[in-house]
Amino acid sequence: MKNACEYVSRALNNYQRNFPLVARPFAIVGSELGLDEQETIALFCKLKEENKITRIGPVFKPNTLGASTLAAMQVPPERLTEVASFVSSLPEVNHNYERENIINLWFVTTANDAQKLTEILDRIEQHTLIKVHDLRLEEEFRIDLGFNLNPQTELRPIQQFRLNAKPNPEVQSNLTFDSNSRPDFIERLIAEIEKGIPLTEKPFEDIAQKLNVNEDEILAAINYLQESRTIRRFGVVVRHRELGYSNNAMVVWNIPDDLVSEIGQKIVAEPNLQFVSLCYKRRKSLPAWNYNFYCMIHGKNREEVMANIEKLTQTINLQNLNLQTLGLQNFNKQILFSKTCFKQKGARYSKFDKQTSEKLLLNLLQEGIPVADEPYKAIAGQTGFTEDEVLNYIKTWLNDGTLSRFGPMFNVEKFGGEFTLVAMQVPSERFAEVNDCVNSFTEVAHNYEREHELNMWFVLATSEAEQTKHILKKIEDQTQLKTFSLPKLEEYYLNLRFQA
Amino acid sequence: MKITLDDTDKKLIARTESGLPLTVRPYHTLAEELGLPVEEVKRRFDFFLKTGVIRRIAAVPNHYKMGYSANGMTVWDIEDEKITELGKMIGALDFVTHCYQRPRHLPIWPYNLFAMVHGKTKTEVEEKKKVIENLLGDYCRSSQILYSKRILKKTGFRSQTQKGNSYV
Numbered sequence: 001m002k003n004a005c006e007y008v009s010r011a012l013n014n015y016q017r018n019f020p021l022v023a024r025p026f027a028i029v030g031s032e033l034g035l036d037e038q039e040t041i042a043l044f045c046k047l048k049e050e051n052k053i054t055r056i057g058p059v060f061k062p063n064t065l066g067a068s069t070l071a072a073m074q075v076p077p078e079r080l081t082e083v084a085s086f087v088s089s090l091p092e093v094n095h096n097y098e099r100e101n102i103i104n105l106w107f108v109t110t111a112n113d114a115q116k117l118t119e120i121l122d123r124i125e126q127h128t129l130i131k132v133h134d135l136r137l138e139e140e141f142r143i144d145l146g147f148n149l150n151p152q153t154e155l156r157p158i159q160q161f162r163l164n165a166k167p168n169p170e171v172q173s174n175l176t177f178d179s180n181s182r183p184d185f186i187e188r189l190i191a192e193i194e195k196g197i198p199l200t201e202k203p204f205e206d207i208a209q210k211l212n213v214n215e216d217e218i219l220a221a222i223n224y225l226q227e228s229r230t231i232r233r234f235g236v237v238v239r240h241r242e243l244g245y246s247n248n249a250m251v252v253w254n255i256p257d258d259l260v261s262e263i264g265q266k267i268v269a270e271p272n273l274q275f276v277s278l279c280y281k282r283r284k285s286l287p288a289w290n291y292n293f294y295c296m297i298h299g300k301n302r303e304e305v306m307a308n309i310e311k312l313t314q315t316i317n318l319q320n321l322n323l324q325t326l327g328l329q330n331f332n333k334q335i336l337f338s339k340t341c342f343k344q345k346g347a348r349y350s351k352f353d354k355q356t357s358e359k360l361l362l363n364l365l366q367e368g369i370p371v372a373d374e375p376y377k378a379i380a381g382q383t384g385f386t387e388d389e390v391l392n393y394i395k396t397w398l399n400d401g402t403l404s405r406f407g408p409m410f411n412v413e414k415f416g417g418e419f420t421l422v423a424m425q426v427p428s429e430r431f432a433e434v435n436d437c438v439n440s441f442t443e444v445a446h447n448y449e450r451e452h453e454l455n456m457w458f459v460l461a462t463s464e465a466e467q468t469k470h471i472l473k474k475i476e477d478q479t480q481l482k483t484f485s486l487p488k489l490e491e492y493y494l495n496l497r498f499q500a
Numbered sequence: 501m502k503i504t505l506d507d508t509d510k511k512l513i514a515r516t517e518s519g520l521p522l523t524v525r526p527y528h529t530l531a532e533e534l535g536l537p538v539e540e541v542k543r544r545f546d547f548f549l550k551t552g553v554i555r556r557i558a559a560v561p562n563h564y565k566m567g568y569s570a571n572g573m574t575v576w577d578i579e580d581e582k583i584t585e586l587g588k589m590i591g592a593l594d595f596v597t598h599c600y601q602r603p604r605h606l607p608i609w610p611y612n613l614f615a616m617v618h619g620k621t622k623t624e625v626e627e628k629k630k631v632i633e634n635l636l637g638d639y640c641r642s643s644q645i646l647y648s649k650r651i652l653k654k655t656g657f658r659s660q661t662q663k664g665n666s667y668v
Contacts, residue, residue, distance in 0.1 A: 362566075368558035371545040373525060373538075375557075387524050394559070395522055405560040407520035408545075410513065410657045414553045415503045417657075421602065423609070439653045447652035450573065452644070454609065457573075461657040484605045486614075490584060492591030492599040 007033055011043055012052065012238055019056060019235035021219050023202055037201060044236075045199050051242050054345070055196025058222070058231040062137060065190065065230065067117040068110040070282065071124075072133045072289065074103045083128050088343040091356065092120050096343035099250060099336040103133070103289060106250070106336075107343075133285035138292075141264035141279040143232070185213070187384070189221055196237075241341060245298040249305045250336045251312075252291035253328060254284075259320065260293055263328070266316055267295065273315060275299070275308045291334065302337070309335060357383045361393055365406070417463040419445075421486040422472065423454040424479075431456075434479050443471055454484065503551050508536070512544055517658055520557060564651070568618045572625035572645040574632060575611035577604075582639045583612060589635060590615050595628050610642060622647065 010033055020028040030040035047053045062068045075083045080098065087107055088096045096107040111117040121132045188211050197203040204222075208215045225231040240248075255263060260281045267279050278296035295312065299305035317327040361383045369375040376387040385393070397403040412419060426434045431449075438444055438458055447458040462468050472483045505513070511534055521529040527545065531538035548554040563571065578586055583601050590613070591599035598616040615632060619625040629645055 362559070362561070365559035366561060368556035371527065371542050371549065371557070373528070375526065376524060391522055391524060397559075398519075400565075401562050402565045403559045404562050404654050405519050405656055406522070406558070407516050407518070408513075408548070408554040408557045409560065410517060411552055411555050412657050414551060415505050421614075425608070435652050442658045444653060445656050445658070446654050449649040449652055450646040451649060452646045454646075456652075457646075457648075458653070484609060486602040486605075486609075488600045489603060490587060490601040492587040492601070 007035065007043060008047065008052075011040075011047065012236060012243070015056070016235045016238065017233045021204075021222055021234065023204065023215060023219075025203065026199075026201065041199050041201070048199065052239055054237045054239055056199070056236050057193050057196040058225070058234050059237065060194070061229055061232045062110075062143070066110055066112045067114040068108060069117060069121075069137070070135045071107055071109055071121060072103045072135060072285075073105040073124075073128070073130050074288065075105045075128075075130060077104075079128075079130075080104065083130065084340075084342045086127060087124060090120060090124070092117075093343060094345050096341075097338045098340040098342065099338050101334060101336045106338075131288075133289050135282040135285060135289070137280055137282055139261065139264065139281040141281075142268045142276065143278055143280060185211070185217075186221065186225075189218065193222065239344070240298055241344070244300050247300065247302050247305050248296065248298045248338045249309065250338070251295045251297060251309055251333060252336065253293040253331045253333045254291050255293045255331050257292070259318065259326070262318055263293065263316055266318065267312070270315060273312055276312060290332075293331075305337075306335075357385060358393070361385065361390065362397070362402070365390075365394065365403075412461050412463055415463070416465065417461065418465040418468050419488065420460045420462075420468050421488075422458050422460060423484045423486060424456040424458075424481055425454050426456045426481060430479075434481065437478050438475060441471060441475070443467065503553055505553075508534075508540075509544060509548075512541070517656065560656070562651075562654075563618055567620050570619045570622045570625045571648045572617045572619070572622070572629065573648070574615045574617055574629050574643065574645050576613040576615070576632075576636065576643045577610045577641045578613050578636065579639050579641070580612070586636060586639060587613055590632055593628075593632070593635075595619075596632075611644070617645075 011029070014032070015029060019025060022028060024037065026040040026044070027037040030037050033040060033043075035043065044053070044056065048055075073083065073087075084096060084098065084105060087093055087105065090109075092109050092111050093107050094110055096105070098104055099106050109117060109120055111120055118134075121134055125132045189207075192207050192210060198206050200206055202215070204218045205215045208218045211218070222231065222234065226234060264279055264281065267273055267276055275297055276295045277298055278294070280294055281292055282294060284290055284292050297305050297308050297312070299308065313328045313333075317325055320326055361379065364379045364382060369379065374387065376390045380387045380390050383390070394403070394406050398406060424434070424438075434456065435447070435449075438456065439447055441460075443460050443462050445459045445461040447456065449455055450457050460468055460471060462471065468485075468487075472485060476483055512530065515530065515534065520526045521533070523529045527541045528538050530536075531541045534541075545554070545557070549556070587599060587601055590596060593615075595617055596615045597618060598614070600614045601612055602614055604610055604612050617625050617628045617632075619628060625645065625647075629643075633640065633643065
């Protein structure tokens with residue numbers, strides 16, 4: 001009987017890539033681990049509960065479904081908590097770390113398109129008044145192929161558990177889905193799988209039922225997304241920090257552009273350098289950040305990481321055009337260990353981010369709907385909801401008071417009526433009684449209590465200007481209090497909108 | 501220019517002043533309810549929008565629920581010769597939702613310019629008031645912010661089809 005640790009170790013290491021895309025994947029995984037299907041599902045549930053894995057699902061290639069970037073800021077230490085909190089609060093920020101450097105806040109942002117991404121970074125700058133360095137990816141050598149928990153061995157090689165036995169070489173490797181033109185079904189599929197597949201006997205059938213399609217379509221679509229390289233890998237996403245790999249160093253170099261590719265390719269081809277989990281070239285941000293080449297190295301302790309950095313530095317050599325031998329030791333580098341983890345969650349690409357869509361819906365509804373046979377069609381399209389869902393939101397929001405009203409806003413002045421603001425000075429002991437009296441008039445459209453001697457403020461909306469005088473007289477007679485009429489003499493602006 | 505409304509217009513207004521029917525094809529619903537061809541319903545609403553009888557067909561938010569709990573009516577006593585020019589300038593500020601000139605009622609009420617400023621906190625509203633103050637400079641003799649404490653009623657315009665106290 002093998003011990004539990006070994007199951008865990010293999011479960012975590014062997015299925016980060018090429019998780020079987022079949023109807024009963026946990027039966028397959030179980031048969032390899034030496035467990036039955038139920039035990040296997042239970043094992044992964046336990047790992048999820050213990051926060052050792054976040055999900056079993058896709059890792060998308062960055063800048064394919066949307067746009068993403070690594071960003072950095074130089075935050076004065078006394079402001080770090082405040083600024084880090086703000087950055088973490090944005091749903092588009094998926095990782096946020098403090099690192100050991102004067103440029104000390106490092107975060108990854110993902111958005112539906114490049115413009116939105118820039119807007120988010122601008123927003124952070126405007127809010128914090130600190131420059132945000134946008135370190136866009138320029139070339140990748142190794143990204144997120146999985147996290148090797150057992151550096152003595154390689155991550156498990158490709159297994160053929162797929163509907164199509166072999167990957168199709170004809171499929172374009174640079175297929176991108178522009179977020180504006182993604183087919184609806186793919187959109188909904190991404191929304192479902194990006195948070196992870198359910199840990200059940202038939203997870204893809206469960207997803208199929210939710211989306212009202214059949215299981216084959218789900219599996220074929222995921223296959224397609226993998227073959228087109230939209231999905232970089234499909235499998236167990238481990239939380240390396242919870243598994244003890246809490247020392248993570250981002251090592252950066254300033255390498256001449258013409259040498260970067262060669263160096264990057266050498267590193268990822270070198271079997272002794274498997275501890276380099278990520279390796280890429282990014283844009284510089286001069287003058288503050290003069291580095292363009294990045295290697296991420298994770299380890300259980302600082303000494304281990306430093307030793308690996310030394311090994312990496314010594315191993316890579318090449319010849320430049322002048323036939324001089326150069327190595328990584330010839331270039332300026334910095335080592336930025338991570339300190340505090342402010343946020344760590346998977347990137348969300350789906351347009352169906354419900355919260356964002358709901359906010360957008362609330363704002364669009366305030367702009368208005370047209371006079372048309374299907375007046376909700378445009379708003380439905382813009383938010384990703386169906387027309388029925390839009391109406392349900394309106395009904396819910398009317399019920400819970402988020403909206404006071406939904407419909408035509410009449411300007412009575414256009415057809416001979418009048419809006420008049422009126423103020424009254426109401427003794428506090430009589431407030432409730434006077435309030436009931438004033439509110440009983442249908443012509444009283446709004447009524448507010450305000451902090452002033454004149455403490456009751458209401459708007460009279462009448463369809464004929466003459467009526468205003470008469471109503472005010474009635475109110476004065478009924479309450480024995482003076483009314484102060486404050487009609488509009490001139491209107492300079494009227495535009496009531498609230499950003500959700 | 502005053503728009504004259506005929507009986508059908510008045511019926512449409514009475515039916516929709518508390519809200520549009522919440523169906524996917526609301527103008528069709530209205531047409532069925534009132535026994536009118538849908539093209540006529542749409543034509544009349546188009547007319548209302550074009551002439552400004554209806555500002556727009558939209559959601560009226562409850563700003564308190566959306567977090568804008570500081571609702572500040574800023575009021576200003578401005579030199580009369582300057583009010584139009586300054587009023588337009590203040591009205592153009594993006595955080596001012598309503599801006600009007602209104603009469604004074606001395607001595608209790610010396611203010612002639614109203615500018616509604618909404619914010620999530622009183623501090624936010626006060627900062628915005630300072631912006632207005634700076635713009636008005638010496639032309640402003642006094643000012644105040646009146647925060648609303650409670651919304652006592654918010655129904656919008658209602659034509660005289662309901663019972664209760666009324667002009668009639």
